[in-house]
Amino acid sequence: MEKQLTSRLHKSPAQAMVEFALVLPILLLVVYGVIEVGRALFIYNSVASAARQAARYGAATGLNVTGGVPLYQDCAGIRSTARRSVFLDTVEDTDILIWHDDGEDRNQVSYCYPGMAYDRNFQPSIGNSSRIRVQVSTEYSPILPFIPLQPL
Numbered sequence: 298m299e300k301q302l303t304s305r306l307h308k309s310p311a312q313a314m315v316e317f318a319l320v321l322p323i324l325l326l327v328v329y330g331v332i333e334v335g336r337a338l339f340i341y342n343s344v345a346s347a348a349r350q351a352a353r354y355g356a357a358t359g360l361n362v363t364g365g366v367p368l369y370q371d372c373a374g375i376r377s378t379a380r381r382s383v384f385l386d387t388v389e390d391t392d393i394l395i396w397h398d399d400g401e402d403r404n405q406v407s408y409c410y411p412g413m414a415y416d417r418n419f420q421p422s423i424g425n426s427s428r429i430r431v432q433v434s435t436e437y438s439p440i441l442p443f444i445p446l447q448p449l
Contacts, residue, residue: 333439340437347382348433354378355429369429372409372416379433386435394432
């Protein structure tokens, strides 16, 4: 009786190899998915932080270092702040949109077009109701090109 019980407990090496071969693709797919989701979240957070830092630079009071221009009119400084804040990706000037408004969906006006160093057209309203808004965009594509995901 004891001999039958011990013979059932021992598995053959071939069985372990077959089980490993069946589980390995699923395990690799899960690991790849975790890496891709983590990378996508990191890039999203990096771009959101870049927009936040650029808006903070443009909303600060004072003059820029080189030209004595108010920070909200310093297009090159706003774009430079956004580009410095992005990790793992490059952001071009055309990927950064800057505009101002007087509240949610009121008097939205674009300024600081790509290539401009300064834009003196924007003057904040009296009563401190104007605000600067910055949008930073980038394209996410998966690490492995054979995965059928479109760039986001």
